[in-house]
Amino acid sequence: MAHGPKSNEKIVYVGDSRIRKKEFRPHPQDYTSYPGKSEAFIPNFLLKEWMVAVVALVGILVLVMSEPAPLGYPADPTNTAIIPMPDWYFLFMYQLLKYPYTSDQYVVLGTIVLPGIMFGGLLLAPFLDTGKERRFYRRPIASSLMLVSLAAVTYLTVYSWDHYTKELERQGLVPDHIKAEEERKAAKEEGREPDIRKKPESAAIPIVDPDSEGAQIYAKSTCLSCHQADLSGGAMPALLGIGDKYDKAGILDIIKNGKGGMPAQYDTNIANGLTDADIDTLAEWLSKQKAQ
Known part of the structure; x- marks a missing residue:
């Protein structure tokens, strides 16, 4: 405390008793003595998590840039031949x-x-x-x-x-994005711009012997409800060109035992009034349905 204007007089500062001087300042605990047990979340653990996230993100970006997303044809709600x-x-x-x-x-x-x-x-x-x-x-x-x-x-x-x-x-079936990719490759080889705005229409396959006895039996069978009157299919695959895949014996086996998601239809057709001879005629008619 000063008592006069003398410059060489010793000055003693008296602190405010209302403000306490902090004698101890807390520091983050040092976990180096306990390796593998724990560590400070900030910044140690958070920095490690951030680095791992960055590496994972870079890996994902590399994959995204190295392989373009497969693009198919525009969505067609009328197309039932798609999974x-x-x-x-x-x-x-x-x-x-x-x-x-x-x-x-x-x-x-x-x-x-x-x-x-x-x-x-x-x-x-x-x-x-x-x-x-x-x-x-x-x-x-x-x-x-x-x-x-x-x-x-x-x-x-x-x-x-x-x-x-x-x-x-x-x-x-072949997925649309694979068909579209094949169209792009073919267009590139031919030196033209690919046009996949509309799915290419496949050549129409005519019905063989549409007025025969087999066609009349088909109209009475349970096949009609799933494969349509024109054999174009609906909920199930089309029967146009089925003769290129199966012969008469193979078709009879499918009718009697079913295949994939289609259950056996033999007993149901018999119950609806068809005979063994009718089913045999039906299988023979279906085996004639070929694309060429």
Whole structure:
């Protein structure tokens, strides 16, 4: 405290008693003495997560740029000869909805209940497993949820794709994006611009012997409801040109035993009044339906 105007007088500053000087300033705990146990979330853990996310994002961008997205023909709601497929990351849900206990009257179970349990379990995992142990075999709840979910998603995805490829083979279909890509390649080789604004129409295949006895039997059979009167197909593949794929014996086998998604039609046709001779005549007429 100063008592006069003298410049060499010692000055003593008196601090305000209302403001306390901080003798201790907290510092982040040093976890280096406990390797593998824990670490500061900010900035250590957050920086590591950010770096991993950047590497993953760069990998995804490389894949996106290296392979262009497949583009097919414009959507055609009148085209029944197509098998709708979602993107690969939804294949497991697509396959789940094919089972009888998750579709039809149980569709709520397949679209809300089961996905809710799966994703709800993942959301609740941090609250169900509160242990500090980081080794997966000592975290049974979290590890079980992870392994079961991963196994279910992998199985449903692989099975869905396998079923899709077999269905394409059974119906003799080629996906639109593959046809469009072939059109682009052909146009490039010919030195012209590809035009895929409209799906190319295939040459019409005429019905062989439309006034024969076999055609009249076909009009009375159960085949008519699925394959249409003009054999163009609808819910099922077209029968135009079926003779190029199957002979009379093969068609009879399909009628009696079914094939793929089509059940056997022999007993139903017999119950509707057709005889064995009629079915034999029908199979012979269908075997004559050839494109050339």
